[in-house]
Amino acid sequence: MNSHWLLYLFFAAGLVGIGLYALLTMRNLIKLFIGIEVIGKGVSLALLATGFAKGNILLAQSLVITFIVVEVCLVATALALIVNINRHTKSLDVRKLTQLKG
Amino acid sequence: MNGIDILLSPPVAFVLFLAAALLLYRLGRRMAPKMNKVGGKLTSYACGEDMPGTKIQFGYRTFFFVALFFTIMHVAALVLATVPSGKIVLFAALYLAVIFLSIMALVTRD
Amino acid sequence: MALDIALLVGLVLAAALAILAKDLIKAAVALAVSSLLLGIVFFRMSAPFAGVFEISVVAGLITVLFILTIALTKTDGEVQESRTALWIFPIFFIVFIAVDALVMKGLTAKIATLPAGPESGAFGDVLWKQRTFDLVGQLAVILSGVFAVLALFRKRDKDE
Numbered sequence: 001m002n003s004h005w006l007l008y009l010f011f012a013a014g015l016v017g018i019g020l021y022a023l024l025t026m027r028n029l030i031k032l033f034i035g036i037e038v039i040g041k042g043v044s045l046a047l048l049a050t051g052f053a054k055g056n057i058l059l060a061q062s063l064v065i066t067f068i069v070v071e072v073c074l075v076a077t078a079l080a081l082i083v084n085i086n087r088h089t090k091s092l093d094v095r096k097l098t099q100l101k102g
Numbered sequence: 103m104n105g106i107d108i109l110l111s112p113p114v115a116f117v118l119f120l121a122a123a124l125l126l127y128r129l130g131r132r133m134a135p136k137m138n139k140v141g142g143k144l145t146s147y148a149c150g151e152d153m154p155g156t157k158i159q160f161g162y163r164t165f166f167f168v169a170l171f172f173t174i175m176h177v178a179a180l181v182l183a184t185v186p187s188g189k190i191v192l193f194a195a196l197y198l199a200v201i202f203l204s205i206m207a208l209v210t211r212d
Numbered sequence: 213m214a215l216d217i218a219l220l221v222g223l224v225l226a227a228a229l230a231i232l233a234k235d236l237i238k239a240a241v242a243l244a245v246s247s248l249l250l251g252i253v254f255f256r257m258s259a260p261f262a263g264v265f266e267i268s269v270v271a272g273l274i275t276v277l278f279i280l281t282i283a284l285t286k287t288d289g290e291v292q293e294s295r296t297a298l299w300i301f302p303i304f305f306i307v308f309i310a311v312d313a314l315v316m317k318g319l320t321a322k323i324a325t326l327p328a329g330p331e332s333g334a335f336g337d338v339l340w341k342q343r344t345f346d347l348v349g350q351l352a353v354i355l356s357g358v359f360a361v362l363a364l365f366r367k368r369d370k371d372e
Binding site for chain 3: 111112113116163165166167169170172173174176177178180181184185186188190193194197200201203204207208211
Binding site for chain 1: 213220221223224228230231239240243246254258259261262265269274277281284292300304305308312313316317320333338343350358361
Protein backbone atom coordinates (compact mmCIF):
# COMPACT_ATOMS: atom_id res chain seq x y z
CA MET A 1 0.00 0.00 0.00
CA ASN A 2 2.82 2.35 0.88
CA SER A 3 4.47 2.15 -2.53
CA HIS A 4 1.15 3.00 -4.21
CA TRP A 5 0.83 6.02 -1.98
CA LEU A 6 4.28 7.25 -2.98
CA LEU A 7 3.39 6.77 -6.64
CA TYR A 8 0.26 8.89 -6.34
CA LEU A 9 2.11 11.56 -4.39
CA PHE A 10 4.83 11.55 -7.06
CA PHE A 11 2.32 12.34 -9.78
CA ALA A 12 0.54 14.89 -7.59
CA ALA A 13 3.86 16.67 -7.11
CA GLY A 14 4.33 16.59 -10.87
CA LEU A 15 1.00 18.36 -11.34
CA VAL A 16 1.91 20.98 -8.75
CA GLY A 17 5.24 21.50 -10.53
CA ILE A 18 3.52 22.07 -13.88
CA GLY A 19 1.16 24.59 -12.30
CA LEU A 20 3.99 26.43 -10.58
CA TYR A 21 5.87 26.64 -13.87
CA ALA A 22 2.80 28.17 -15.50
CA LEU A 23 2.47 30.70 -12.71
CA LEU A 24 6.12 31.68 -13.02
CA THR A 25 6.42 32.05 -16.78
CA MET A 26 3.09 32.65 -18.48
CA ARG A 27 1.82 36.10 -19.38
CA ASN A 28 -1.74 35.37 -20.41
CA LEU A 29 -4.12 35.82 -17.47
CA ILE A 30 -6.25 32.81 -18.47
CA LYS A 31 -3.12 30.66 -18.75
CA LEU A 32 -2.09 31.77 -15.26
CA PHE A 33 -5.46 30.74 -13.97
CA ILE A 34 -5.22 27.37 -15.72
CA GLY A 35 -1.96 26.95 -13.81
CA ILE A 36 -3.78 27.54 -10.52
CA GLU A 37 -6.38 24.94 -11.56
CA VAL A 38 -3.63 22.40 -12.28
CA ILE A 39 -2.15 23.02 -8.82
CA GLY A 40 -5.60 22.43 -7.35
CA LYS A 41 -5.86 19.12 -9.18
CA GLY A 42 -2.52 18.03 -7.76
CA VAL A 43 -3.56 18.94 -4.24
CA SER A 44 -6.85 17.06 -4.45
CA LEU A 45 -5.07 14.01 -5.90
CA ALA A 46 -2.60 14.07 -2.98
CA LEU A 47 -5.44 14.46 -0.47
CA LEU A 48 -7.47 11.58 -1.82
CA ALA A 49 -4.44 9.32 -2.30
CA THR A 50 -3.46 9.85 1.32
CA GLY A 51 -6.97 8.97 2.44
CA PHE A 52 -6.88 5.89 0.20
CA ALA A 53 -3.56 4.71 1.59
CA LYS A 54 -4.46 5.27 5.23
CA GLY A 55 -7.94 3.76 5.00
CA ASN A 56 -9.78 7.04 5.55
CA ILE A 57 -11.27 7.30 2.09
CA LEU A 58 -14.66 8.68 3.18
CA LEU A 59 -13.15 11.55 5.14
CA ALA A 60 -10.77 12.36 2.29
CA GLN A 61 -13.69 12.25 -0.13
CA SER A 62 -15.71 14.76 1.86
CA LEU A 63 -12.69 17.07 2.08
CA VAL A 64 -12.19 16.82 -1.69
CA ILE A 65 -15.85 17.66 -2.28
CA THR A 66 -15.61 20.76 -0.11
CA PHE A 67 -12.47 21.67 -2.02
CA ILE A 68 -14.30 21.33 -5.35
CA VAL A 69 -17.17 23.54 -4.18
CA VAL A 70 -14.68 26.20 -3.11
CA GLU A 71 -12.86 25.78 -6.42
CA VAL A 72 -16.05 26.45 -8.39
CA CYS A 73 -16.68 29.73 -6.57
CA LEU A 74 -13.04 30.69 -6.98
CA VAL A 75 -13.19 30.03 -10.71
CA ALA A 76 -16.37 32.08 -11.14
CA THR A 77 -14.96 35.04 -9.23
CA ALA A 78 -11.55 34.96 -10.86
CA LEU A 79 -12.97 34.67 -14.37
CA ALA A 80 -15.31 37.60 -13.72
CA LEU A 81 -12.27 39.54 -12.55
CA ILE A 82 -10.41 38.60 -15.73
CA VAL A 83 -13.33 39.77 -17.88
CA ASN A 84 -13.31 43.10 -16.06
CA ILE A 85 -9.55 43.52 -16.41
CA ASN A 86 -9.89 42.75 -20.10
CA ARG A 87 -12.53 45.43 -20.45
CA HIS A 88 -10.24 48.01 -18.87
CA THR A 89 -6.92 47.20 -20.51
CA LYS A 90 -8.25 45.68 -23.77
CA SER A 91 -5.75 42.90 -23.34
CA LEU A 92 -5.11 39.73 -21.39
CA ASP A 93 -1.45 40.49 -20.78
CA VAL A 94 -0.49 40.42 -17.13
CA ARG A 95 2.30 42.93 -17.78
CA LYS A 96 -0.26 45.56 -18.76
CA LEU A 97 -1.52 45.49 -15.20
CA THR A 98 1.61 47.19 -13.91
CA GLN A 99 0.86 50.21 -16.08
CA LEU A 100 -2.59 50.84 -14.66
CA LYS A 101 -3.14 54.27 -13.22
CA GLY A 102 -6.04 55.57 -11.19
CA MET B 103 -18.60 -6.58 -11.38
CA ASN B 104 -20.32 -7.89 -14.46
CA GLY B 105 -20.31 -6.39 -17.93
CA ILE B 106 -23.36 -4.15 -17.70
CA ASP B 107 -22.11 -2.58 -14.47
CA ILE B 108 -18.84 -1.62 -16.11
CA LEU B 109 -20.73 -0.21 -19.08
CA LEU B 110 -22.96 1.91 -16.86
CA SER B 111 -20.28 3.22 -14.51
CA PRO B 112 -20.01 7.01 -14.93
CA PRO B 113 -16.51 7.35 -16.40
CA VAL B 114 -17.16 4.70 -19.03
CA ALA B 115 -20.53 6.23 -19.84
CA PHE B 116 -18.87 9.65 -20.13
CA VAL B 117 -16.29 8.32 -22.57
CA LEU B 118 -19.00 6.55 -24.57
CA PHE B 119 -21.07 9.69 -24.88
CA LEU B 120 -17.98 11.71 -25.75
CA ALA B 121 -17.27 9.22 -28.54
CA ALA B 122 -20.88 9.44 -29.73
CA ALA B 123 -20.72 13.26 -29.82
CA LEU B 124 -17.44 13.13 -31.73
CA LEU B 125 -18.96 10.68 -34.20
CA LEU B 126 -21.95 12.95 -34.77
CA TYR B 127 -19.66 15.92 -35.25
CA ARG B 128 -17.50 14.09 -37.81
CA LEU B 129 -20.55 12.73 -39.60
CA GLY B 130 -22.16 16.17 -39.79
CA ARG B 131 -18.96 17.64 -41.12
CA ARG B 132 -18.76 14.93 -43.77
CA MET B 133 -22.34 15.51 -44.86
CA ALA B 134 -22.29 19.31 -44.82
CA PRO B 135 -21.39 21.18 -48.01
CA LYS B 136 -17.78 22.19 -48.25
CA MET B 137 -17.02 25.52 -46.61
CA ASN B 138 -15.12 28.04 -48.67
CA LYS B 139 -13.27 30.47 -46.47
CA VAL B 140 -13.43 33.56 -48.62
CA GLY B 141 -14.81 37.05 -48.38
CA GLY B 142 -17.96 37.77 -46.47
CA LYS B 143 -18.26 34.31 -44.96
CA LEU B 144 -15.51 35.14 -42.51
CA THR B 145 -16.69 38.62 -41.52
CA SER B 146 -19.82 39.39 -39.60
CA TYR B 147 -22.51 41.11 -41.66
CA ALA B 148 -22.21 44.84 -41.09
CA CYS B 149 -23.39 46.60 -44.28
CA GLY B 150 -19.83 47.51 -45.14
CA GLU B 151 -19.49 49.68 -42.06
CA ASP B 152 -16.96 49.10 -39.32
CA MET B 153 -18.95 48.02 -36.31
CA PRO B 154 -17.26 48.46 -32.96
CA GLY B 155 -16.89 44.94 -31.58
CA THR B 156 -17.07 45.85 -27.94
CA LYS B 157 -20.75 46.74 -27.92
CA ILE B 158 -21.73 43.28 -29.10
CA GLN B 159 -19.80 41.68 -26.28
CA PHE B 160 -21.84 43.52 -23.68
CA GLY B 161 -24.83 41.21 -23.97
CA TYR B 162 -22.72 38.18 -23.15
CA ARG B 163 -22.71 39.30 -19.54
CA THR B 164 -26.02 37.55 -18.98
CA PHE B 165 -24.50 34.25 -20.05
CA PHE B 166 -22.06 34.47 -17.18
CA PHE B 167 -24.90 34.72 -14.70
CA VAL B 168 -26.71 31.84 -16.34
CA ALA B 169 -23.56 29.71 -16.24
CA LEU B 170 -23.00 30.56 -12.58
CA PHE B 171 -26.64 29.79 -11.83
CA PHE B 172 -26.37 26.34 -13.38
CA THR B 173 -23.07 25.68 -11.64
CA ILE B 174 -24.42 26.50 -8.20
CA MET B 175 -27.59 24.50 -8.77
CA HIS B 176 -25.55 21.52 -9.95
CA VAL B 177 -23.18 21.64 -7.00
CA ALA B 178 -26.01 22.06 -4.51
CA ALA B 179 -27.97 19.18 -6.02
CA LEU B 180 -24.94 16.90 -5.87
CA VAL B 181 -24.17 17.83 -2.26
CA LEU B 182 -27.79 17.46 -1.21
CA ALA B 183 -28.01 14.07 -2.91
CA THR B 184 -25.83 12.63 -0.13
CA VAL B 185 -27.96 13.70 2.83
CA PRO B 186 -28.37 10.85 5.32
CA SER B 187 -31.56 10.32 7.24
CA GLY B 188 -31.97 11.63 10.75
CA LYS B 189 -31.97 15.00 12.41
CA ILE B 190 -29.34 16.32 10.03
CA VAL B 191 -32.11 16.82 7.46
CA LEU B 192 -32.92 20.09 9.23
CA PHE B 193 -29.42 21.31 8.55
CA ALA B 194 -29.84 20.20 4.94
CA ALA B 195 -32.95 22.38 4.77
CA LEU B 196 -30.85 25.30 6.01
CA TYR B 197 -28.28 24.54 3.33
CA LEU B 198 -31.02 24.54 0.73
CA ALA B 199 -32.36 27.85 2.07
CA VAL B 200 -28.99 29.58 1.77
CA ILE B 201 -28.53 28.18 -1.74
CA PHE B 202 -31.99 29.54 -2.55
CA LEU B 203 -30.91 32.93 -1.21
CA SER B 204 -27.82 33.05 -3.42
CA ILE B 205 -29.78 31.88 -6.45
CA MET B 206 -32.36 34.59 -5.81
CA ALA B 207 -29.57 37.16 -5.54
CA LEU B 208 -28.37 36.03 -8.96
CA VAL B 209 -31.80 36.01 -10.56
CA THR B 210 -33.14 39.28 -9.19
CA ARG B 211 -30.09 41.43 -9.87
CA ASP B 212 -30.92 44.89 -11.03
CA MET C 213 -1.90 -1.06 -11.42
CA ALA C 214 -0.67 -0.60 -14.98
CA LEU C 215 -3.97 1.10 -15.84
CA ASP C 216 -3.55 3.43 -12.87
CA ILE C 217 -0.07 4.41 -14.00
CA ALA C 218 -1.33 4.99 -17.55
CA LEU C 219 -4.13 7.20 -16.23
CA LEU C 220 -1.75 9.22 -14.06
CA VAL C 221 0.72 9.69 -16.92
CA GLY C 222 -2.14 10.81 -19.16
CA LEU C 223 -3.27 13.20 -16.43
CA VAL C 224 0.15 14.84 -16.20
CA LEU C 225 0.49 15.00 -19.99
CA ALA C 226 -2.95 16.61 -20.38
CA ALA C 227 -2.05 19.16 -17.69
CA ALA C 228 1.21 19.95 -19.51
CA LEU C 229 -0.74 20.35 -22.76
CA ALA C 230 -3.15 22.71 -21.00
CA ILE C 231 -0.20 24.87 -20.00
CA LEU C 232 1.64 24.76 -23.31
CA ALA C 233 -1.18 24.98 -25.87
CA LYS C 234 -1.18 28.28 -27.74
CA ASP C 235 -4.89 28.26 -28.47
CA LEU C 236 -6.80 29.05 -25.29
CA ILE C 237 -9.79 26.89 -26.27
CA LYS C 238 -7.46 23.92 -26.73
CA ALA C 239 -5.92 24.67 -23.34
CA ALA C 240 -9.36 24.67 -21.69
CA VAL C 241 -10.29 21.37 -23.36
CA ALA C 242 -6.97 19.82 -22.28
CA LEU C 243 -7.74 20.94 -18.72
CA ALA C 244 -11.14 19.24 -19.00
CA VAL C 245 -9.50 16.04 -20.26
CA SER C 246 -7.05 16.08 -17.36
CA SER C 247 -9.83 16.46 -14.83
CA LEU C 248 -11.76 13.67 -16.56
CA LEU C 249 -8.73 11.40 -16.09
CA LEU C 250 -8.42 12.57 -12.48
CA GLY C 251 -12.07 11.67 -11.96
CA ILE C 252 -11.44 8.17 -13.32
CA VAL C 253 -8.49 7.84 -10.94
CA PHE C 254 -10.85 8.83 -8.11
CA PHE C 255 -13.30 6.16 -9.20
CA ARG C 256 -10.53 3.58 -9.18
CA MET C 257 -9.58 4.64 -5.64
CA SER C 258 -13.15 3.66 -4.69
CA ALA C 259 -14.19 7.28 -4.14
CA PRO C 260 -17.26 7.52 -6.40
CA PHE C 261 -18.65 10.76 -4.98
CA ALA C 262 -15.43 12.66 -5.47
CA GLY C 263 -15.20 11.18 -8.97
CA VAL C 264 -18.69 12.32 -9.86
CA PHE C 265 -17.95 15.80 -8.56
CA GLU C 266 -14.68 15.99 -10.42
CA ILE C 267 -16.12 14.80 -13.73
CA SER C 268 -19.43 16.65 -13.77
CA VAL C 269 -18.48 19.88 -12.03
CA VAL C 270 -14.82 20.43 -12.84
CA ALA C 271 -14.67 18.76 -16.24
CA GLY C 272 -18.10 20.01 -17.28
CA LEU C 273 -19.16 23.27 -15.72
CA ILE C 274 -15.79 24.89 -15.06
CA THR C 275 -14.83 24.23 -18.68
CA VAL C 276 -18.02 25.98 -19.75
CA LEU C 277 -17.07 28.97 -17.61
CA PHE C 278 -13.56 28.99 -19.07
CA ILE C 279 -14.77 28.85 -22.67
CA LEU C 280 -17.33 31.57 -21.93
CA THR C 281 -14.57 33.79 -20.55
CA ILE C 282 -12.36 33.10 -23.55
CA ALA C 283 -15.25 34.10 -25.83
CA LEU C 284 -15.88 37.24 -23.77
CA THR C 285 -12.28 38.39 -23.83
CA LYS C 286 -11.55 38.02 -27.53
CA THR C 287 -9.02 40.72 -28.27
CA ASP C 288 -7.25 41.68 -31.45
CA GLY C 289 -3.71 41.24 -30.24
CA GLU C 290 -2.73 37.83 -28.98
CA VAL C 291 -0.66 37.80 -25.84
CA GLN C 292 2.87 36.97 -26.84
CA GLU C 293 4.19 34.30 -24.53
CA SER C 294 7.93 34.39 -24.13
CA ARG C 295 9.56 31.91 -26.47
CA THR C 296 12.10 30.73 -23.91
CA ALA C 297 9.35 29.66 -21.51
CA LEU C 298 8.18 27.04 -23.98
CA TRP C 299 11.49 25.33 -24.58
CA ILE C 300 12.71 25.56 -21.00
CA PHE C 301 9.61 23.64 -19.90
CA PRO C 302 10.81 20.11 -20.81
CA ILE C 303 14.13 20.74 -19.04
CA PHE C 304 12.39 22.15 -15.98
CA PHE C 305 9.95 19.28 -15.96
CA ILE C 306 12.59 16.56 -16.22
CA VAL C 307 14.66 18.18 -13.47
CA PHE C 308 11.55 18.56 -11.31
CA ILE C 309 10.55 14.92 -11.81
CA ALA C 310 14.08 13.75 -10.99
CA VAL C 311 14.22 15.82 -7.80
CA ASP C 312 10.71 14.63 -6.99
CA ALA C 313 11.72 10.97 -7.37
CA LEU C 314 14.79 11.46 -5.20
CA VAL C 315 13.32 13.55 -2.42
CA MET C 316 9.75 12.34 -2.13
CA LYS C 317 10.40 9.17 -0.15
CA GLY C 318 12.58 10.89 2.42
CA LEU C 319 10.13 13.75 2.86
CA THR C 320 7.05 11.63 3.30
CA ALA C 321 8.81 9.45 5.87
CA LYS C 322 9.33 12.50 8.09
CA ILE C 323 5.79 13.85 7.91
CA ALA C 324 3.61 12.62 10.71
CA THR C 325 0.27 11.46 9.41
CA LEU C 326 -3.03 11.05 11.14
CA PRO C 327 -3.50 7.69 12.80
CA ALA C 328 -4.78 5.26 10.25
CA GLY C 329 -8.05 3.66 11.07
CA PRO C 330 -10.50 1.85 8.87
CA GLU C 331 -13.83 3.61 8.88
CA SER C 332 -17.25 2.31 8.21
CA GLY C 333 -20.65 3.67 7.31
CA ALA C 334 -22.05 5.60 4.43
CA PHE C 335 -20.42 8.59 2.78
CA GLY C 336 -23.34 10.87 3.59
CA ASP C 337 -22.89 10.25 7.30
CA VAL C 338 -19.25 11.30 7.18
CA LEU C 339 -19.90 14.43 5.14
CA TRP C 340 -23.00 15.61 6.99
CA LYS C 341 -22.38 14.45 10.54
CA GLN C 342 -18.61 14.60 11.00
CA ARG C 343 -17.82 17.53 8.74
CA THR C 344 -20.86 19.72 9.37
CA PHE C 345 -18.80 22.87 9.65
CA ASP C 346 -17.33 22.24 6.22
CA LEU C 347 -20.83 22.63 4.86
CA VAL C 348 -21.21 25.95 6.66
CA GLY C 349 -17.94 26.97 5.00
CA GLN C 350 -19.27 25.85 1.63
CA LEU C 351 -22.34 28.01 2.09
CA ALA C 352 -20.23 31.02 3.05
CA VAL C 353 -18.00 30.55 0.03
CA ILE C 354 -20.94 30.12 -2.36
CA LEU C 355 -22.65 33.25 -1.04
CA SER C 356 -19.48 35.31 -1.20
CA GLY C 357 -18.75 34.03 -4.71
CA VAL C 358 -22.21 35.00 -5.94
CA PHE C 359 -22.00 38.46 -4.42
CA ALA C 360 -18.46 38.96 -5.74
CA VAL C 361 -19.62 38.14 -9.27
CA LEU C 362 -22.64 40.41 -8.87
CA ALA C 363 -20.40 43.24 -7.68
CA LEU C 364 -17.91 42.71 -10.50
CA PHE C 365 -20.59 42.81 -13.19
CA ARG C 366 -22.48 45.69 -11.63
CA LYS C 367 -23.94 48.14 -14.06
CA ARG C 368 -21.97 51.33 -14.15
CA ASP C 369 -23.91 54.48 -13.37
CA LYS C 370 -22.04 57.12 -15.29
CA ASP C 371 -19.59 55.63 -17.75
CA GLU C 372 -20.89 53.32 -20.47
